[in-house]
Amino acid sequence: MKTIVTHLNPDLDALCSVWLLKRFLPGWTDAEVKFIPAGIVKIDSLKTEEGDEVLVVDTGFGELDHHQSDERTCGAKLVWKHIQKCTMPARPAGGYNVQCTKTETRAIERLLDVVLRIDYDAQDITMPGAADDFNIFLFNERQILRGYRTIYRGQSEKHLELGFTILDSVFEVLKAKIEAEDIIKKGLMFETKWGKGIGAETNNEMYMHLAQQLGFKVVVSKDPKRGHIRIHGLPRVGIDFTKAKQELEQRDPDATWYLHQSLSLLLNGSTANPDMKPTTLTLNEVVDVLRRK
Secondary structure (H helix, E strand, O other): OEEEEEEOOOOHHHHHHHHHHHHHOOOOOOOEEEEEOOOEOOHHHHOOOOOOEEEEOOOEOOOOOOOOOOOOOOHHHHHHHHHHHOOOOOOOOOOOOOOOOHHHHHHHHHHHHHHHHHHOOOHHHHOOOOOOHHHHHOOOOOOHHHHHHHHOOOOHHHHHHHHHHHHHHHHHHHHHHHHHHHHHHOOEEEEEOOEEEEEEEOOOOHHHHHHHHOOOOEEEEEOOOOOOEEEEEOOOOOOOOHHHHHHHHHHOOOOOOEEOOOOOEEEOOEOOEOOOOOOOOOHHHHHHHHHHO
């Protein structure tokens, strides 16, 4: 029997440690999780039968705990090192408990960097604007997790359930973000009267948001399979795609073009309206219009 042990009312570091073991350590997907009071613990005392395997994380002062050390690390970082020492088999269908791809590994390492910055450095307390209500939406023991603990007081199993949902979601977003970064590096750069623009053939949803966060004023994506075009202008900087829409309609009158009321969002396809007819124009042809309009 395999058992993962961590402390009661787990914080982000403990939740992440357990998540890593159950998602990525071969053979531990179905391991039982137990919660104990924080402090020193002897692993043998947690075994009920001969052959039992027990991993104690973020507590117990053992190999996978960091509280007895001054090293800048956290339980989750130690757990990831432990997993990397293990032999990782080939990927089975539909499972996380496998050899990670390069993108997955990069996503995990970046996720762990955030956990470290929160757990060890307390950057969610010391960063500029930390007291802004905006940061209440952060997931850690001082923000969302605190509220969840209040609602489900003493129910560590429910804390773990929420933690896994959040961490699974963050992992997916980070993978998409890493892919988006690579897309942007290879993107079609161009200039508009509002500032720099970028275009790419991709259906990566993070690409457009990340490009805007990086300062691109106009971002264009063309779905490589369906052909739909999406044109996003950076909000609240006076972008107006009215003339661009008019020329695109002239060039391809059979396509469906929707200009948002903000005038900075021009769509030829949307998940909210799958009936929109894609344009036959190429990415370069659309970018040519945006350069001039």
